[in-house]
Structures are given as structure tokens and as C-alpha cells.
Amino acid sequence: MPVPPPPTPWSRLTLAGIGLFLATAVGLHLLRPDLDPVRHPLSFYLVGPWGGVLQAAYVALALSMLALAWGVYRALPATARSAAPLLAFCLAGASLCVTAFAHTDPPGGERTLEGLVHGISAQGAFLFATTGLVLQALRLRLDPRWRAAARWLLPWALACFAAVWVLAAWRDLPRGLAQKTVVAMIVAWLGSVAWLAPAQSRARNAATRREH
Numbered sequence: 692m693p694v695p696p697p698p699t700p701w702s703r704l705t706l707a708g709i710g711l712f713l714a715t716a717v718g719l720h721l722l723r724p725d726l727d728p729v730r731h732p733l734s735f736y737l738v739g740p741w742g743g744v745l746q747a748a749y750v751a752l753a754l755s756m757l758a759l760a761w762g763v764y765r766a767l768p769a770t771a772r773s774a775a776p777l778l779a780f781c782l783a784g785a786s787l788c789v790t791a792f793a794h795t796d797p798p799g800g801e802r803t804l805e806g807l808v809h810g811i812s813a814q815g816a817f818l819f820a821t822t823g824l825v826l827q828a829l830r831l832r833l834d835p836r837w838r839a840a841a842r843w844l845l846p847w848a849l850a851c852f853a854a855v856w857v858l859a860a861w862r863d864l865p866r867g868l869a870q871k872t873v874v875a876m877i878v879a880w881l882g883s884v885a886w887l888a889p890a891q892s893r894a895r896n897a898a899t900r901r902e903h
Contacts, residue, residue: 702888719736733867793806
């Protein structure tokens with residue numbers, strides 16, 4: 692049985708951040724029985740008990756996206772590189788951090804500027820992240836080592852992008868469950884790329900050694 696290649700530093704950082712975010716999000720559903728996981732989106736878990744822990748997890752996820760974007764950019768050949776996915780993920784990470792620290796308005800409560808900032812930044816985080824997924828998947832198709840994976844990474848990225856617009860347009864969906872499903876789709880895509888990266892890196896190094 693072949694020994695799996697060791698993870699690259701950026702893929703290790705990405706997977707660690709994603710693991711922290713998922714563990715925190717799942718744990719808070721157990722620690723906050725006052726919130727309905729089907730009706731209440733993650734924004735409500737940022738306010739009140741354990742909110743600071745989830746804020747830290749949001750920052751960890753933002754750093755994961757940045758690590759992934761930079762790592763893939765550096766790992767791809769020059770012909771497949773593009774600053775567009777890197778910029779999209781940077782904007783997504785920044786929007787996610789703003790979302791974490793600008794609290795949402797409580798249901799039925801007074802509308803505030805902070806709540807408006809939270810809503811705009813949350814939508815921005817979704818839009819920038821899914822745009823980054825699509826742009827990155829398109830660039831991966833230009834690298835022979837990633838081409839096979841890109842055949843399913845690109846449709847997955849497009850599904851994430853479409854899901855964000857469905858979430859925004861279909862207001863009758865259970866907000867908590869629908870939002871968390873979209874988040875899970877995005878995070879799983881990021882994790883898949885980080886998980887596959889070591890094998891691609893090993894293939895690149897082997898090809899470089901053969902050339903020399």
C-alpha cells in the first residue's frame with residue numbers, strides 16, 4: 692500500500708483551520724440548545740455565550756482560505772496562475788472577519804448599522820468565496836496534474852456559486868439549515884483541494900527531478 696505524501700505547509704494550515712471551524716460549529720450546536728439549528732443561521736451563534744469562540748473559528752477559516760489561495764497560486768505553473776482567485780479569497784476572508792465581529796440584529800429587534808454591516812459582509816463572504824472557488828477550479832484545469840480533479844471540482848464550485856444565489860432568492864427556505872448547507876459545501880471544497888495538494892506537489896517534484 693503506497694505511503695501518502697506528507698502535507699504541504701499551506702495545506703496543513705488550511706486543514707487545521709477548517710477542522711477548528713467545523714469542530715467549533717458542531718460543538719456550539721450542542722452548547723446552545725436555546726437556538727434552533729434549522730431556523731437559526733450561524734450568525735446567531737456569534738452573539739451570546741461562546742460567541743467569542745465562534746468568532747475565533749471564523750478568523751481561522753478566513754486564514755485557511757488565504758493559505759489555500761496562496762499555496763495553490765505558488766504551486767501552479769506560470770501558465771495556470773492567476774491573481775483573480777487569490778483576490779477573491781482575500782476579499783472573502785476579510786468579509787468573513789467583519790461578519791464575525793459585527794453582530795447581527797436580533798429577530799424582530801431594531802435595525803442597526805452594525806446589523807447592516809454584518810448582513811452585507813456575510814453576503815460578500817459567500818459571494819467572494821464561491822467566485823474564488825469557480826475561478827480557482829478554472830485555473831486548475833490548466834495544470835495537467837490537477838486536470839482530473841478539476842473535472843469534479845469545477846461542477847462542485849459552480850454548485851456552490853448557484854447555491855448562494857438560491858439562498859439569497861428563496862426566502863422561504865429554513866434559514867439555518869439552508870445557510871449551513873451552503874457553508875458545508877464551500878468548506879468541503881476547500882478541504883478537498885487542501886487534501887489533494889500533497890499528491891500534486893509530489894508529482895510536480897518528481898517531474899522536476901526527471902527534467903534535471
